[in-house]
Amino acid sequence: MTGIYIHIPYCKQACHYCNFHFSTSLKNKESVIESMIKEIQVKSNGYDDLVDTIYFGGGTPSFLEIxxxxxxxxxxxKNFKISLNPEITLEANPDDLNDYKLKELSKSKINRLSIGVQSxxxxxxxxxxxxxxxxxxxQCIESAKKYFDNISIDLIYGMPGSDLKSWNYNLNLAISLNLNHISAYALTVEPNxxxxxxxxxxxxxxxxxxxxFEQYELMYEKxxxxxxxxxELSSFAKEGYFSKNNTAYWLRKKYIGxxxxxxxxxxxxxxxxxSNNNLYIKAIKNNKMFxxxxxxxxxxxxxxxxxTGLRTIWGISLKYLKxxxxxxxxxxxxxxxxxxxVSNHLILNDDIVKTTIKGKFLSDGIASELFLINL
Incomplete structure (x- = not known):
């Protein structure tokens, strides 16, 4: 099985913490989309794996017209072999999703929404x-629930000036919405x-x-x-609602961008x-390397x-390593x-090594100490 990730490089405005590639100018949007369609055709040539997830990320995919x-x-x-029930996710900003747009999206093949609430x-x-x-x-979430069952929201914790009380407010509100998936990320200060x-x-x-860490611990327990x-470290879901796209990424399965x-x-x-819209368009148009x-x-x-393994509930298999x-x-x-x-950051159960809650928050740092340079 393979996933397809479609990067929509446009945003209404620049979020202060974001270092992903995007543009606030839409002047070449039509050309970018046409180039993406050509890239789909190119990358599908001779590709026989079944596609079971399609993920619209960005940028802000909901910025596009239906x-x-x-x-x-x-x-x-048209170009790939698609499974019978693929998961098709659209990342969206709340202010892009009015009731009309949600209703129209529900008529498309989109069957999962990932809404960037953040706080x-x-x-x-x-x-x-x-x-x-x-x-x-x-308002967006209440409207979305009328048309979609599989909805996730993104939250960010560790905000400057925040405390357990303010984070608890966010968590209680999120839980009260009775959604099937919540992703939550610690705020990181990215360069530039x-x-x-x-x-x-x-x-x-x-x-x-x-x-x-206290905010992560509170979230984990609640x-x-x-x-x-x-x-997965940042992903919480009700039974049956794990993101297939996210799961595939953390299990190191194939995907096409x-x-x-x-x-x-x-x-x-x-x-x-x-990572340049104009260079991408030019290279695709002229059949050059992009x-x-x-x-x-x-x-x-x-x-x-x-x-990746230490971030997930599936952990590290000693048998697989061997x-x-x-x-x-x-x-x-x-x-x-x-x-x-020994320090209770990891636990060994039969063949599988996983992080404890104490180690989960530090999993990237622990992983780096388990890395190999040469053997």
């Missing part, structure tokens, strides 16, 4: 420079963003890591108490499209498996992981 979204979906269905606190939304209000989010500049100028002070499963800055993975090679590519060494593959990578890789992992088992 007919533009449908145009891209039709192209994927129900106006102060947080202002810091992030989001284009919507808390009221927009509530407005947030990065504000921090360097002491305009904004990041929350201390121990306070961010969501589990409300029948959510923490199947379409659009400027989109990434692809075939199991061994990773590639990424040029992406870069690297082949992952066996060490790279091992390191990626450790990094069978796929070899006994030396398995032994390296066992030796390096012992101190984290």
């Amino acid at each position: 007919f533009e979204i449908n145009k891209l979906i039709v192209s994927v269905f 129900f606190k106006e102060k947080d939304l202002k810091i992030m420079n989001r284009s919507h209000s808390s009221k927009d989010s509530n 963003t407005a947030l990065d500049r504000f921090v360097k100028k002491d305009i904004i002070k990041p929350l201390e890591e121990d306070l961010v 969501l589990l108490d409300n029948e959510y499963i923490n199947y 379409i659009g400027p800055a989109a990434h692809s993975f075939d199991g061994i090679n990773r590639s990424w499209n040029v 992406f870069e590519k690297e082949k992952l060494s066996i060490v790279d593959q091992y390191n990626e498996y450790i990094m 069978d796929y990578f070899g006994i030396k890789y398995r032994n390296h992992f066992i030796n390096k992981s012992q101190k984290f088992i």
Whole structure:
């Protein structure tokens, strides 16, 4: 099975924390979409794997008109082999989804929404420079529930100036909406963003890591108490509502990226499209190379498996390490992981090594200490 990721490189305005590729100018939107359709045709040539997820990310995919979204979906269905019940997700901003647009989307092949709420606190939304209000989010979600069953919202914790009380407010409101999926991410200060500049100028002070962990711990406990499963560090879902797209990514399954800055993975090679709309259009039009590519060494593959595996409920399989990578890789992992088992950051159950709640929040840092440079 394969996933298709479609990157829509447009936004209404720039969020202060975001370092993804996007443009606020729509002057070449039609040309970008036509180029994406051509890329779909090119990448489908000789491709026989069944596609079971299609994910519109960005940027802001909901910024597109319905007919533009449908145009891209039709192209994927025309050129690839699609499973009987594919998961087709559209990322959306609350202020883009009025009742009419939601109703029209429900008539398309879109069957899952991922709504970028980020916070129900106006102060947080202002810091992030989001284009919507808390009221927009509530209205959007209530309308969306009339047309869609599979809805996820994104939240951000660790906001500057936040505390357990304000984060608890966000969590209680999110839980009260009775949604089947919630993704929550710790705010990170990415290089070359407005947030990065504000921090360097002491305009904004990041929350201390121990306070961010307290917010994660509160979220973990509250969501589990409300029948959510923490199947990946940032992903919580009711039974039967794990995101197929997210799950495939964390289990290192194949995916094809379409659009400027989109990434692809075939199991061994990773590639990424040029992060410039005009260069992307020009390269596609002239049948020139529009992406870069690297082949992952066996060490790279091992390191990626450790990094992704520790973030999930499926953990790291010692048997898989031995069978796929070899006994030396398995032994390296066992030796390096012992101190984290002793410190109660990792737990070994039969063949599987997973993080505890204490280790889950630090999983990326733990993974880096289990990485291999040379063996």
